Amino acid sequence: MTKAARSRKRGPRGPYTSGREAQRAILDSARRVFAERGYRGGVLRDVAERAGVSAANIIHHFGSKEALLxxxxxxxxxxxxxxxxxxxxxxxxxxxxxxxxxxxxxxxxxxxxxxxxxxxxxxxxxxxxxxxxxxxxxxxxxxxxxxxxxxxxxxxxxxxxxxxxxxxxxxxxxxxxxxxxxxxxxxxxxxxxxxxxxxxxxxxxx
The missing domain is CATH 1.10.357.10 (Tetracycline Repressor, domain 2)
Structure with a gap:
């Protein structure tokens, strides 16, 4: 099997896929943090820590804490x-x-x-x-x-x-x-x- 064929078989990779995965992890983490502490009590640092990303990465994907909510x-x-x-x-x-x-x-x-x-x-x-x-x-x-x-x-x-x-x-x-x-x-x-x-x-x- 050629390298190109193996790539097609594995499916899409790269920034787009990893970006979607990061967004999903952020949303799942935000759901837990806001459920536990409310919006005002939950901070992006806590969401980022649970999602395994940085607070800056959350802003990159969603623009703001409000938009994430x-x-x-x-x-x-x-x-x-x-x-x-x-x-x-x-x-x-x-x-x-x-x-x-x-x-x-x-x-x-x-x-x-x-x-x-x-x-x-x-x-x-x-x-x-x-x-x-x-x-x-x-x-x-x-x-x-x-x-x-x-x-x-x-x-x-x-x-x-x-x-x-x-x-x-x-x-x-x-x-x-x-x-x-x-x-x-x-x-x-x-x-x-x-x-x-x-x-x-x-x-x-x-």
Whole structure:
């Protein structure tokens, strides 16, 4: 086998590949640092140390600590939104599946809970992100509530946007309880809420 053929077989190498690997390592490290210490408490030096790079290397790839934070949040949130919309059993099944997947990713739940609380301050770099996120997710879930009502999956009731806001608040609240008490079953708690509002059939035998 020629040298060129061996190179093709191994796949792409060089600065582009190593650059992507460094970005991935930085994002993974930032996720842990910000989840543990929040954005304000987490410093680039800590992220760099865990990623095995320099703080200057982080600036090279992301431009600033703020840009690193936004990239990290958008990456996770985009994936969750796409998965929810594509849920084969409808949006209720998608919400339940999201809660189950969150129960297997404590670090990410802690990241969003920590940063979401911090971002209530207007000067926080993620403030606009979380405002836009809640507006977008509420609108998406409200549309799904209206569709579910039309299909007979959900009963009629209060305005769909208020139902959507309530569902999101319940999900956020049970996540906080779960972070405080790892023995708390947030999957069961969310299913109990869905049963209470008529989104799931009762299993009490009545």
């Amino acid at each position: 936004v990239t990290l949040l958008e990456e996770r949130d985009m994936g969750a939104s796409l998965e929810l919309r594509a849920a084969p059993g409808g949006f209720i099944a998608g919400l339940r599946d999201l809660v189950r997947r969150n129960a297997a990713d404590r670090e990410m739940v802690r990241l969003f809970t920590t940063l979401g609380a911090e971002a209530t301050a207007a000067d926080h770099p993620a403030h606009d992100f979380f405002r836009a996120r809640y507006a977008s997710v509420t609108a998406e879930v409200a549309g799904a509530v209206e569709t579910a009502r039309d299909q007979g999956v959900l009963p009629s009731g209060p305005p769909a946007d208020r139902v959507a806001a309530g569902l999101i608040a319940v999900m956020d609240g049970i996540q906080l309880q779960w972070l405080l008490d790892p023995g708390f079953d947030m999957v069961a708690a969310f299913d109990a809420h869905l049963t209470a509002i008529g989104a799931l059939p009762s299993t009490d035998g009545a």
